[in-house]
Amino acid sequence: MTQTVEGFSKLSKSEKIRWIATRFTQNPEQTEAVLRQYWNSDEQLQQLHDEFIENTISNFYLPLGVAPNFLVDGKIYALPMAIEESSVVAAASKAAKFWGTRGGFHTEILGTEKVGQVHFRYGGNPKKLKAFITEIMPVMMTDIEPITRNMEARGGGITGITLREKTAELPGYYQLHCTFETKDAMGANFINSCLESLAQTLMREAEKHPTMSSDTPGESRIEVLMSILSNYVPNCRVRAEVRCPVAELSEGNGMNGRRFAERMIQAIAVAECEPYRAVTHNKGVMNGIDALVIATGNDFRAVEAGVHAFAARSGQYGSLTHASLEGDEFRFWIEIPLALGTVGGLTRLHPLVKLALEILGNPDAETLMRLTAVAGLAQNFAALRSLVTVGIQQGHMKMHLLNILNQLGATADEKTALVDYFRKHTVSHSAASEQLELLRKGK
Template sequence: MTKPISGFSKLSKEEKIDWIVNNYTHNPEQSKHVIEAYWNSDSQLQKLHDEFIENTISNLYMPLGIAPNFLIDEKLYAIPMAIEESSVVAAASKAAKFWLKKGGFKTTVLGTEKVGQVHFIFKGSYTSLSQFFDFVKPKLLLETESLTKSMSERGGGILNIELRDKTADLENYFQLHCTFDTQDAMGANFINSCLEQFATTLKSEALKYASFTEEERNIELIMSILSNYVPNCLVRAEVSCPIEELNISTEVSPKTFAEKMVRAIEIAKVEPYRAVTHNKGIMNGIDAVVLATGNDFRAVEAGVHAYASKNGRYSSLTHAEITNGIFKFWIEIPLALGTVGGLTKLHPLVKMNLEILRNPSAKELMRIMAVAGLAQNFAAVSSLVTTGIQKGHMKMHLMNILNQNGATEEEKAKIISIFKTQTVTHRGVLNALEDLRKQP
């Protein structure tokens, strides 16, 4: 039986690998070979990757693709996408090409406000606390000036600090609700540093505030942390064209297609089971660009899905309508992103991907990612209301099936040729491969 280990972090990389393969794998020698096979041959580059996180033993590669032909606000982009799922890059590229000659995508950044909170317990009246807050607020700002100086010079900084009474939700619970503009940085470290200073000042000033009772002076600080829910860090992306230009499929008329698209979006608005998968498809496009640009996809996902529930029920992030013969399709989505700091200057591929995107500002990257999500959703829903999702997806998945079953390059070429005119199914591919291998 494997025993707990003490001091694992202090072991060398080789010692960590030996311990993990010997204690947790059936074939230590083969497992060690797999781990080392994914090391970068450039030792300096591998060392850089090793230092991104803790207890590193290897790299988990993810394909990096390019979706070209995105016309966004009159500029042409090729969008890098890091994702393991078949058909995502192809679908985004197809949608980009479809809208290219129809004016492309139009975007608007509706806000860039980010949020952080100081959570605390106060056993006293709200009136008393409110008077103290009015007194201490200038000091909160003053004592963070050393932290905000550089950000303020770039046009960002602290936007506001509010006292919020949350006692209806939790006894004696109050918070400082703070808003920030972090310009081209995602800003997590900046925000958290400011919040912790707010908490320190709040506590120290309360202890000597003459109007407080002894109990009121002892404010209990719980935590100070940014929020990944950023409903006012919002971007809108849209496409539109006359209905007659929606020649997306030979199987349905443009008018029928437009009506089915609107109806599909309406279903995703009212049916949470559909909305979750619908929005997952949007995030296929967005997360792929988030990863390719070194941003935090967990933070983006959490904020986006919270926003999808802002009206009390989980719902579609995209919208569609037909007005006066014009089909319009759009998304409004919160995206807290950075193009400086983090991995943007450390990871060579991330740095190159940002260069491919013309070294965008954080606002420009918001626009690009919103478009990637909208394009992905348009492609997915278009397939659903016409041919069905599996026809295109399984064609893209064909290579995975062949690789899983050890097909040679010659076998791949023959099977791909067979399925150019046939529907791809897992069993169908296996049968074709078996038949091929039986031939002399």
């Protein structure tokens, strides 16, 4: 039976499901039942979801939780978090409670600059190219004005265009490096539209320019390769930090405050010099960041790519968080690039995204940057606090217990009994399976 298909996108959703089910699954009827089970009963709402992407066959759910009690810049927030991993929301909530009685989280926006580039080839004289770009700059700005008009009315637009010669890295390679302010929009569509307009003007003006269109031996005309935004935004950056007297760190840690602070600082030092540890360390940061980014309808893949590039900006991948002990004061902070939006995209379409933003007080993009950085910092603090004291598994596996019991098919009464048992015993899959079997045998 052939596994390929022509015109799949033109099939109805039911036809797509039937095609997938009969060719790629063991039990087609069960497959169809599972997929239909996750359809929304509201047909209009389901159609909205179907039109988010192509070839939709069902909805894929993530739990949406809330981490309360975040004191950020003097205001209390509850952070909506969409994530499938056990203990993330609980850990964030615990960190929020801990720092809420110690002054809370403090944030600072360090920049909001976005980046896009027109990549092109040119084999001629760099000085001639530079003079040409300077000459046509007014034309490029005039051509792009219809695209930038509305953004400029909101205080945004193009903030700079520079010619960058990259021939040392790649023969004949140049770029127009463009910077943007997009206000409350993430700005991808706006930036890409601007870049394509710049590329069109560049090609058009080069074709009719007396020096740039010449066929001088050894030279080549300008050839645009691509025009695209960059998800690396080191100048769209936010800082979040917490601080308190070292004596206040002893609560619930099982060790005195100074010893705890020293172990936290050492743990971060390991992540700063050891990439194997840094990746897992930063994954913990992203547990908090991604959960809030997804809940607010932002592009977590773009955020992840930009953040990890930032973590490697020195040439070695390292920690996103930092800590210090200055006299009797402990400081813990994160500085991170975040290109986020609170208008456009799914923010006006997805009902749960709209609700998540409402829970946050309908923030502007800068406020969302602040809260997202705080979510990452809180998550990392909670993880490190466990690692340098009781170990990560004690808290994580307690939260993971219900997932294990669901996998084992435990009933509600069995779950209640086993949750109580594991309050004083170490959780593992084998231990849960063994205790469930003993429980069913009446032992």
